Amino acid sequence: MPVLGRACLILALVACAYGIGASLYGARTGRREWADSGRRAVYALAGLLTVSFGVLELAFLRSDFSFATVATHSSTTTPGFYKGAAVWSSQEGSLLLWAWLLAMWSSLVLFSTRRRMRDITPYATAMLLGFGAFFCGLLVFAASPFHVLASAPAEGNGLNPLLRHPSMMIHPPMLYSGYTLFTVPFAFAVGALAARRVDAEWIRSTRRFALAAWFFLGIGILLGARWSYSELGWGGYWAWDPVENASLMPWLTGTAFLHSVMIQEKRGMLKVWNVSLVLATGVLAILGTFLVRSGILDSIHAFGASTLGKPFVAFIALLAAGSIALVVSRRDLLRTENRLDSLLSREAMFLLNNLVLVGLCFVVFWGTFFPLISEAVTGQKASVGPPWFDRYTVPLALMLVLLSGIGPVIAWRRATAANTRRNFLFPSACAALCAVALLPVHVAQKPLALCMFAFAAFVAGSIGQELVRGVRARRAMASESVPLAAVQLVRRNRRRWGGYTIHVGMAVLFVGVAASSTFQHTRDASLVPRQTVRVDGYDVRYVKATGRVADDPDGTGAFMTLGAVLDVSKGGRHVATLRPARNYYPGDPSQGTVGQYIMGDATSEVGLKAGATRDFWVAVQPDAGWLMKVVAKGNDLPPSAGGLALAAIAQRYAERPPPADFRLIASPLVTWIWLGGMIVAAGGLVALWPAPDLARRRVTASLRARVAQELGRA
Amino acid sequence: MDPARKRTIRLTVALTAAVLLAGALIYTSFSASSPAKTPSQLMAGAEAGRSYQLTGKVAPGYVRRGNTLDFRVRDRSGRAAVPVRYTGTVPDPFRAGREVIVTVRKQGAGFVGERDSLVTKCPSKFTDSKRST
Amino acid sequence: MDALAALLVFVVLVAAVALVVAPLRRGRTERLIAAEEARREELEAAKEAKYLEIRDAEMDFRMGKLSEADFRALDRQLRAEAVEILRDLDRLT
Numbered sequence: 001m002p003v004l005g006r007a008c009l010i011l012a013l014v015a016c017a018y019g020i021g022a023s024l025y026g027a028r029t030g031r032r033e034w035a036d037s038g039r040r041a042v043y044a045l046a047g048l049l050t051v052s053f054g055v056l057e058l059a060f061l062r063s064d065f066s067f068a069t070v071a072t073h074s075s076t077t078t079p080g081f082y083k084g085a086a087v088w089s090s091q092e093g094s095l096l097l098w099a100w101l102l103a104m105w106s107s108l109v110l111f112s113t114r115r116r117m118r119d120i121t122p123y124a125t126a127m128l129l130g131f132g133a134f135f136c137g138l139l140v141f142a143a144s145p146f147h148v149l150a151s152a153p154a155e156g157n158g159l160n161p162l163l164r165h166p167s168m169m170i171h172p173p174m175l176y177s178g179y180t181l182f183t184v185p186f187a188f189a190v191g192a193l194a195a196r197r198v199d200a201e202w203i204r205s206t207r208r209f210a211l212a213a214w215f216f217l218g219i220g221i222l223l224g225a226r227w228s229y230s231e232l233g234w235g236g237y238w239a240w241d242p243v244e245n246a247s248l249m250p251w252l253t254g255t256a257f258l259h260s261v262m263i264q265e266k267r268g269m270l271k272v273w274n275v276s277l278v279l280a281t282g283v284l285a286i287l288g289t290f291l292v293r294s295g296i297l298d299s300i301h302a303f304g305a306s307t308l309g310k311p312f313v314a315f316i317a318l319l320a321a322g323s324i325a326l327v328v329s330r331r332d333l334l335r336t337e338n339r340l341d342s343l344l345s346r347e348a349m350f351l352l353n354n355l356v357l358v359g360l361c362f363v364v365f366w367g368t369f370f371p372l373i374s375e376a377v378t379g380q381k382a383s384v385g386p387p388w389f390d391r392y393t394v395p396l397a398l399m400l401v402l403l404s405g406i407g408p409v410i411a412w413r414r415a416t417a418a419n420t421r422r423n424f425l426f427p428s429a430c431a432a433l434c435a436v437a438l439l440p441v442h443v444a445q446k447p448l449a450l451c452m453f454a455f456a457a458f459v460a461g462s463i464g465q466e467l468v469r470g471v472r473a474r475r476a477m478a479s480e481s482v483p484l485a486a487v488q489l490v491r492r493n494r495r496r497w498g499g500y501t502i503h504v505g506m507a508v509l510f511v512g513v514a515a516s517s518t519f520q521h522t523r524d525a526s527l528v529p530r531q532t533v534r535v536d537g538y539d540v541r542y543v544k545a546t547g548r549v550a551d552d553p554d555g556t557g558a559f560m561t562l563g564a565v566l567d568v569s570k571g572g573r574h575v576a577t578l579r580p581a582r583n584y585y586p587g588d589p590s591q592g593t594v595g596q597y598i599m600g601d602a603t604s605e606v607g608l609k610a611g612a613t614r615d616f617w618v619a620v621q622p623d624a625g626w627l628m629k630v631v632a633k634g635n636d637l638p639p640s641a642g643g644l645a646l647a648a649i650a651q652r653y654a655e656r657p658p659p660a661d662f663r664l665i666a667s668p669l670v671t672w673i674w675l676g677g678m679i680v681a682a683g684g685l686v687a688l689w690p691a692p693d694l695a696r697r698r699v700t701a702s703l704r705a706r707v708a709q710e711l712g713r714a
Numbered sequence: 715m716d717p718a719r720k721r722t723i724r725l726t727v728a729l730t731a732a733v734l735l736a737g738a739l740i741y742t743s744f745s746a747s748s749p750a751k752t753p754s755q756l757m758a759g760a761e762a763g764r765s766y767q768l769t770g771k772v773a774p775g776y777v778r779r780g781n782t783l784d785f786r787v788r789d790r791s792g793r794a795a796v797p798v799r800y801t802g803t804v805p806d807p808f809r810a811g812r813e814v815i816v817t818v819r820k821q822g823a824g825f826v827g828e829r830d831s832l833v834t835k836c837p838s839k840f841t842d843s844k845r846s847t
Numbered sequence: 848m849d850a851l852a853a854l855l856v857f858v859v860l861v862a863a864v865a866l867v868v869a870p871l872r873r874g875r876t877e878r879l880i881a882a883e884e885a886r887r888e889e890l891e892a893a894k895e896a897k898y899l900e901i902r903d904a905e906m907d908f909r910m911g912k913l914s915e916a917d918f919r920a921l922d923r924q925l926r927a928e929a930v931e932i933l934r935d936l937d938r939l940t
Contacts, residue, residue, distance in 0.1 A: 001852060003849075003856070004855050008856075011863060015867070032882065033870045033871050036870035040867045040869065047866075051859060115881075115885040115889070162806065201893070204892070205892075232806065233806050346912070362739075366740070371750060381750040382747035385748070385831075387746070388742065388743060388747075410912075411911070411914070413917055416914075419914075422911055423911060423912075470906070473906060477909070493899075493903065524802075603806045604806055707926060707933060
C-alpha cells in the first residue's frame with residue numbers, strides 16, 4: 001500500500017509537469033483543447049492526491065506502524081479521532097494535506113470558471129500547477145510520507161498530548177485551506193498580467209475565492225487563539241509568536257485587497273496597488289507555510305529544523321521576483337482611470353484603511369523577522385517582545401476600527417458639510433454616549449481602552465443607521481413590510497451586508513481584546529485544601545484534591561490525572577465549581593516501572609468559567625518535587641506492579657495532597673472575542689453565499705425591459 | 715492650486731509621514747530588543763542589569779520550590795550550562811532535554827529569569843525526541 | 848511490490864491519462880460550440896454584474912452617499928454600458 005501512495009505522488013508530479021506544458025502551449029497558440037487538457041491535469045492531480053492522502057489516512061486509522069510516519073506520530077493508545085487527525089501533525093503528512101487542499105480548491109475554481117476568462121485561465125492553471133509541482137516535488141524527493149520501516153515496531157510514539165484537542169486538530173486544515181485558497185487569486189492575477197487582460201473581470205471571478213481564503217484563514221487563526229487560551233497553562237490567547245504572526249500577515253494584506261478591489265471596480269483606481277497586494281498575499285501565504293516548518297525563528301511552534309528550508313526560500317524568492325517583474329513589465333496597462341477627488345471621501349477612507357492594514361503587516365513583519373534583520377545588521381541576534389508589538393499595533397487597530405465605522409457612511413467622491421452632518425451625527429452620538437457612560441466605571445484611567453470602546457460604539461451606530469436607512473429606501477423603491485424589506489436588502493447585496501456584519505464582529509472582537517488585556521486580574525497562589533484566596537472580588541476556596549488513573553474526563557488518553565476542585569463565589573453567592581487538572585502521559589520504559597506511564601508529557605486541563613461579562617480561568621500545577629519523589633519510590637517496584645503503584649499514587653494525592661500552585665485569572669469580556677469571531681464568520685458566510693437565481697432573473701427581466709425600451713427610444 | 719500640484723503635495727506629505735513612522739519603528743526595535751544568546755555566549759560576557767534572551771536545552775536535575783524554578787540551560791550541542799532562577803508560569807512541555815527561551819538578567823554569579831518569560835518549544839517532530847529524556 | 852498495489856497503480860494511471868487526453872480528441876464542431884458557450888457565459892456574467900452596479904448606485908443615492916448630479920451621470924454611464932453588453936449578447940444569438 002505505501003507503494004500505491006508513493007506511485008500516486010510521482011504520477012502527481014508528472015501530471016503537474018504535463019499540465020504546465022499543456023496550459024502554456026494552449027495559451028500561446030490559442031488552441032483551446034490544450035488549455036482544457038491542462039485544466040484536466042488539475043482534476044487528475046486532485047484525484048491522485050486524494051488516493052495518496054487516503055492511503056496515509058487509512059494507515060493512521062489502522063495504526064499500521066510499518067509506515068514510519070505513523071510510528072512516530074501515533075500509537076494504539078491515541079484515541080480514535082486523534083489518530084485520524086494525527087496525519088497532519090507530521091511534516092510529511094501536513095505537506096500532503098497542503099498539496100491535497102491546493103488541488104481540491106484549484107479544481108473547484110477551474111471547474112466553475114471553465115467557460116470564462118479563456119485568455120487568463122490557462123496561465124492561472126499553469127501557475128497553480130507550479131505550486132502543486134513544488135509541493136509534490138518536496139513530497140517525492142525530500143519528505144516522503146510513505147517511507148517504510150524495515151521492521152514495524154509494536155507501538156508508536158503517540159500523538160503529542162498538547163495536540164489532543166478538537167480545536168488543535170481543525171486548526172491546521174482551516175489554516176491550510178486559507179493559505180491554498182490565497183494561491184488562487186495570486187494565480188489569476190499572474191494570469192491576467194501575463195495575458196495582458198487586466199480589466200475587472202479577473203477580480204470579479206476570483207473575488208469570491210479571495211474572500212473564502214480570508215474566511216478560512218481567519219477561522220484558523222481564531223481557533224489557534226482559542227486553543228491557546230482554553231488549553232495551554234498560560235491563560236493568554238496571543239503571544240506575537242513568529243508562527244502566529246506568519247499566519248496573520250497574509251490575512252492582513254488579504255483584508256486590504258478585499259477592500260481596495262472595491263475601489264478598482266467602482267472607479268478604476270489603484271490597479272497597480274491591487275495587483276501588488278494580491279501577489280504579496282500569495283507570497284506571504286507561502287512564507288507562512290514555510291516559517292512554521294523551517295526552524296529559522298525561535299518559536300513555540302517548533303516544527304523542527306528541517307531540510308526543507310533551502311527549497312522554500314528559493315521558491316519564495318522566485319515568486320517574489322517574478323511578481324515584481326510582471327507588474328513592472330505591465331505597468332502601462334495598469335494606469336489609473338480616475339484620481340482621488342477629495343481626502344474626505346469614501347475612496348480616501350478605503351485608501352487609508354489599506355495603508356493602516358499594510359502598516360500593520362509591516363510592523364508584524366519587522367518584529368517577526370527582527371532576529372534575522374538584527375543579525376544581518378549588527379551581527380547579533382536580538383528579538384523584540386510583545387510590548388514592542390503592542391505599542392504599534394494598538395494605535396493602528398484603533399484607527400482600523402474607527403475607519404470601519406466611517407467608511408460605510410461617508411459619501412463617494414466628495415463629502416460635503418451637509419451630508420457629513422446627516423451621516424455622522426448618530427454614530428458620533430453613540431460614541432460620545434458610550435464614552436460618557438463608561439467614565440464612572442474607572443475606564444477613563446485607560447484612555448486607549450476607552451477609545452476602543454467609543455469607536456466600537458461608533459461602528460455599531462453607523463451600521464445600525466445604514467440598516468434603518470436601507471430598509472426605508474427599499475420600502476420607497478418597492479413597498480414591502482419592514483421585515484421583508486430588511487431581508488430583501490441583504491439578499492440583494494450580500495457582499496455589502498456581509499461586510500457590514502464583519503465590521504460589527506471585528507468591533508466586538510476588539511472590545512473583547514481591549515477589555516481583557518487592560519482590566520485583567522491575575523493571582524498566583526500556593527494552596528492546600530480548605531484554603532481560600534481572593535481575586536478581583538471573587539473568593540476561591542480549594543475544596544479538595546482529585547486523583548484518577550486512566551480515567552481522563554476529556555478523553556485524551558492520559559494515564560493519570562491529578563487535579564483540584566475549586567469553589568468560586570462572590571459576596572457569599574456561589575458562582576462556579578472549577579476542576580483544573582494536570583494530565584500525565586506515557587514516556588518510555590527506560591523511565592521505570594511507574595515512570596513509563598506518566599513521565600512523558602504533561603498538559604494542563606484548564607478550569608474555565610466563561611461568562612458574558614467575565615471569564616474566570618484557573619490552572620493547577622501539583623508539586624512536581626513531590627511527584628518525582630513518589631515516582632522514584634514506585635520505580636523500585638517490579639514492572640508488574642506498575643498499575644497498582646499508579647493507583648496508589650493517585651489515591652495518596654487525593655487524600656493528602658502537598659501544596660499545589662494555582663494561577664487564577666479574572667478577565668472581563670473575553671467571551672466577546674469569540675462572539676465577535678462568530679459574528680465575523682456569519683458575515684463572511686453571508687458575503688460568500690451565491691446570489692439567488694430567481695430574484696436575479698425577475699429583476700433582470702424588468703431591468704432588461706427598461707434598457708431595451710431605451711434602446712428603442714434612442 | 716491646480717489639482718496636479720495638490721496631488722503632488724499630498725503624495726509628498728504621505729510619503730514623508732510613512733518614512734518618519736517607519737524610521738521611528740525601526741529605531742525603537744533596535745533599542746527595545748534583547749539580544750539572543752546561547753549559554754556559552756552568555757558565560758563569555760554578560761553585563762549586569764541588561765536583559766538577554768537565553769536559548770538552549772534544559773539540563774536534567776531542576777528543582778521546584780513553591781513557584782520558583784531553579785534550572786540550568788545548556789548549549790544545544792555543548793556542555794556550558796547557565797543556572798537560572800525563575801518565577802512565574804512554567805509551560806506544560808517543560809522538561810529536561812527540551813529547548814527553551816527565557817529572558818534573563820545577570821545577578822551576582824547566576825541569572826534571574828524575568829517573570830512569565832519562559833517559553834518551551836514544542837518538541838521537534840522529526841527527531842526521535844520521544845525516546846530521549 | 849505486491850500484485851494488488853501494482854494493479855491499483857495501473858488503474859489510477861489509465862484513469863488519469865484518459866481524463867487528461869480527452870479534450871485533445873474532440874471534434875471541430877464540438878470545439879466551436881464550446882467556444883460560443885464560453886462567450887455567452889462571460890457576457891451573462893458581465894450583464895449581471897452591471898445590473899448589480901446600477902442597483903447599488905441607486906441605493907447609494909437614496910441613502911445620501913452620492914450627490915444627485917453624480918448619481919445621474921453614473922446611472923447614465925452604467926446603463927449605456929449595460930446596453931452594449933446586451934447588444935453583444937444579441938449578436939451571438
